[in-house]
Amino acid sequence: MATTPSLARLFVFRGQLSRKIKFFAGLLTALAAIGIWAAAPMLGWIEPIFLPSPWAVLQALWIMVTQNGLLTDAGISIARVWAAFLLSAIMAVPLGILMSSYRIIGAAFEPLIDFVRYLPVPALVPLAIIWFGIGEETKIFLLWLGTFFQLVLLVAEDMKRVPQEYFETAYTIGARPYQALTSVALRAMAPSLVDNLRITLGWCWTYLIIAEIVAASNGLGFVIWTARRYMATDQVMAGVLVIGLIGLLSDQALRALHRFMFRYL
Amino acid sequence: MQPVPYLQFASVTKKFGELAVVEQPFNLIIPRGQFVAFLGPSGCGKTTLMRMAGGLDTPSTGNILLEGAPVGPPDRRRGMVFQSYSSFPWLTVEQNVLFGMKYRRDILQSQKRERAAHYVRLVGLAEFAKSFPNRISGGMRQRVAIARTLAAGSEILLMDEPFGALDAQLREELQVELRRIQSEDRKTIIFVTHDVEEAVFLADRIIVFSPRPALIRADIDVTAVLGAKRDLATRDSAEFFKFRTSILHMLRAAHAKESA
Ligand SMILES: Nc1ncnc2c1ncn2[C@@H]1O[C@H](COP(=O)(O)OP(=O)(O)OP(=O)(O)O)[C@@H](O)[C@H]1O
Ligand SMILES: [Mg+2]
Numbered sequence: 001m002a003t004t005p006s007l008a009r010l011f012v013f014r015g016q017l018s019r020k021i022k023f024f025a026g027l028l029t030a031l032a033a034i035g036i037w038a039a040a041p042m043l044g045w046i047e048p049i050f051l052p053s054p055w056a057v058l059q060a061l062w063i064m065v066t067q068n069g070l071l072t073d074a075g076i077s078i079a080r081v082w083a084a085f086l087l088s089a090i091m092a093v094p095l096g097i098l099m100s101s102y103r104i105i106g107a108a109f110e111p112l113i114d115f116v117r118y119l120p121v122p123a124l125v126p127l128a129i130i131w132f133g134i135g136e137e138t139k140i141f142l143l144w145l146g147t148f149f150q151l152v153l154l155v156a157e158d159m160k161r162v163p164q165e166y167f168e169t170a171y172t173i174g175a176r177p178y179q180a181l182t183s184v185a186l187r188a189m190a191p192s193l194v195d196n197l198r199i200t201l202g203w204c205w206t207y208l209i210i211a212e213i214v215a216a217s218n219g220l221g222f223v224i225w226t227a228r229r230y231m232a233t234d235q236v237m238a239g240v241l242v243i244g245l246i247g248l249l250s251d252q253a254l255r256a257l258h259r260f261m262f263r264y265l
Numbered sequence: 266m267q268p269v270p271y272l273q274f275a276s277v278t279k280k281f282g283e284l285a286v287v288e289q290p291f292n293l294i295i296p297r298g299q300f301v302a303f304l305g306p307s308g309c310g311k312t313t314l315m316r317m318a319g320g321l322d323t324p325s326t327g328n329i330l331l332e333g334a335p336v337g338p339p340d341r342r343r344g345m346v347f348q349s350y351s352s353f354p355w356l357t358v359e360q361n362v363l364f365g366m367k368y369r370r371d372i373l374q375s376q377k378r379e380r381a382a383h384y385v386r387l388v389g390l391a392e393f394a395k396s397f398p399n400r401i402s403g404g405m406r407q408r409v410a411i412a413r414t415l416a417a418g419s420e421i422l423l424m425d426e427p428f429g430a431l432d433a434q435l436r437e438e439l440q441v442e443l444r445r446i447q448s449e450d451r452k453t454i455i456f457v458t459h460d461v462e463e464a465v466f467l468a469d470r471i472i473v474f475s476p477r478p479a480l481i482r483a484d485i486d487v488t489a490v491l492g493a494k495r496d497l498a499t500r501d502s503a504e505f506f507k508f509r510t511s512i513l514h515m516l517r518a519a520h521a522k523e524s525a
Contacts, residue, residue: 165350168321169410173417174341174368183367187355264355264397 052234057241060234070223074242077212077220080136081204084143088204089197092148096155101181106156113149121146121207125214134215139208146207147200154196158189191262198254205247269333271297272318272421272453276327279313286310288478290327298451300444302464304516305474305482311457312348314479315423318455319343331421341368344419346427351410352398359385359394361409365417384412387442389435404430408439415446422447422454428463437497440467444495461516465509466495473516475523482519485512 010021017025034054041048048056064070099106121142128145132138162185170180212221220239227235276290287310295301303311316322318329320339329336336343344365352361362381366372372380385394388408390401398406407427414422428436444467447454458464464471465487473483490508491499499505 163350165347166353168319168339168345169347169351169353169413171321171339172319172341172343172345172419173365173413179368184353187353190355262355264399 049231049233052237056234057237060232061238061241064223064235064238068223070238070242073219073223074246076218077208077243078246080139080211080219081143081201081208084140084208085147085197085201085204087140088144088148088151088200092151093155093193096152096157097159097181097185099152099156100159109152113152116145117149117153119145122210125210129215134217138215139211139219142211143204143207147203150203151196151200154200155193158192158196159185161192162188191258191265194254194258194261198251198258201250201254202247205243209243270294270330271332273330274314274318274327275330277314277317277324277329278326279310279317279322280325285478286313287324289480291479291481293472293481295453295455297453298447300447300454300456300467300469302468302471303455303457303474304459304461304464304471305479306476307459309474309477310479311474312425315345315425315455315457318421319345319423321345341417341419343421343423344414344417346407346410346414346422346424348425348429352406352413354398357395357397358390358401358405358409361398362412362416365413365415369418380416381412384416387415387446388412388439402430404428404432404435407431411439411443420452422452422456424454424456426457426459428458436463437500441496443467448493461512462509465491465505465512466500469493471512473512475519483515 010017037051038054040046041051041053052060061070095109099109124145125142128138128141132141166184166188167180170184171177175183208219209221209224212219213225216222220243224236224239227233227239272295274291274293276292277287278285278290279287291314303315305311313322317324318336320336320343331342339345352358353364356364359381362384363377366377366380369377382391382394385391388411390405390408390412393401393405398409401409407430411424411427414424428439431439440463443454446452456464456467458467469486469488471483471485471487472481473485474480475482487508491502491504
């Protein structure tokens with residue numbers, strides 16, 4: 001019967017699966033994780049001070065939202081992530097495209113970008129603080145640093161993968177190079193570009209927390225770090241939960257956007 | 266005084282780095298309105314020669330002249346149907362064909378739409394006009410490219426094995442159609458194929474190539490034998506059959522000599 005697929009049907013190598021089953025598979029794993037989490041402190045496997053129960057975390061979350069203005073901190077973090085992300089994207093997309101379009105630009109920038117790309121962001125925190133103090137600039141700078149150089153190379157690669165035939169088809173119907181770029185290349189690379197932007201947004205969150213831990217007086221990273229000082233593990237976990245949820249939701253939203261924009265795939 | 270040749274390969278050679286694709290200077294004059302088929306073994310340089318005519322590659326030495334002037338970068342005068350990636354996946358069939366006229370200022374948008382619909386019908390894709398290329402077969406995608414190039418109104422069509430992926434029936438239909446369009450609009454066509462029968466049916470003239478480095482092994486005047494008018498009756502005629510067979514024999518003999 002179609003509604004009760006046999007186990008064999010679920011495990012087809014590189015097979016297809018319906019949306020519903022995929023959703024339930026994801027839900028089941030998540031619930032199992034929460035179940036283990038709930039059981040661990042209850043059964044005395046671990047001290048609640050190290051791992052408070054899901055219920056305690058939810059309570060802490062409620063208090064943080066209603067009394068400590070957690071949503072404001074979340075808003076601040078989201079704003080920082082998007083500001084840095086947009087800055088990175090606005091700079092990286094044109095530069096990446098130029099690097100692939102003109103060998104000379106690619107050759108000129110590649111070594112430098114490759115060098116910076118491998119610098120770990122945390123190693124540059126002291127420098128960022130010396131340069132920018134602990135204002136917003138520091139955070140934006142650190143996020144930009146962590147994402148811009150990666151994204152440039154990804155964009156350059158996306159552009160490089162546009163088949164030469166697409167450009168040539170455009171030329172033979174009378175397009176100039178910039179017209180081939182706008183009406184063909186950008187369209188051809190759009191699906192992978194949007195994917196890479198989504199991944200970059202995820203990296204932004206990683207670096208944000210680092211930046212907010214070392215150089216902030218608000219934001220989710222700061223909240224978590226402050227709670228740690230008082231060993232308020234429930235609050236730490238509530239903060240982490242919020243970050244996870246924001247990540248999950250924005251990722252799903254971008255995936256849905258991708259599906260919607262590129263229905264022809 | 267000699268009239269200026271329409272399309273001329275003048276002492277063209279081509280090397281990709283160390284690899285000589287065309288080593289001996291290649292000379293060929295194609296009069297306006299002629300349908301030329303390139304026939305030759307895989308990898309001998311047919312695509313390369315065609316790309317040079319389209320301005321997509323430049324000869325290492327020598328020139329390609331269009332009405333006496335060296336051809337420049339690609340433009341709308343010389344349309345190209347590629348072997349692969351021939352249609353854009355993000356456009357529907359109809360939009361792909363419309364794209365061929367995107368940069369034309371001389372026709373109105375409404376006329377463009379009409380023309381697009383006309384060529385979509387011509388290549389037998391009316392039913393799929395609103396489909397995206399991922400929903401149609403490889404041969405259909407190739408037909409989209411043909412319709413786009415025709416809609417673009419190029420006077421020279423460079424076609425790289427455009428019917429390779431089609432079934433016999435449709436192939437025949439499109440061959441007849443292409444031949445009709447070509448003679449009506451006096452289009453000049455270079456058509457690469459591996460199929461002797463297709464070359465004989467379509468072309469006014471067949472250029473047979475040797476294996477790389479490309480040399481002209483034979484320059485066959487088909488029209489002298491079969492006449493300019495081709496239709497389904499041509500295919501069934503005894504002359505067609507005889508002619509086709511003689512070319513096949515010639516190719517076989519040459520191949521045997523080379524392998525020996
Ligand atoms: N851009 C390129 N760089 C290097 N070598 C190339 C390039 N394009 C073609 N070649 C080489 O030139 C030779 C001729 O290629 P070409 O594509 O013209 O052959 P063809 O006659 O069209 O073959 P087929 O019938 O298989 O399409 C091949 O050996 C190929 O490897
Ligand atoms: Mg070829």
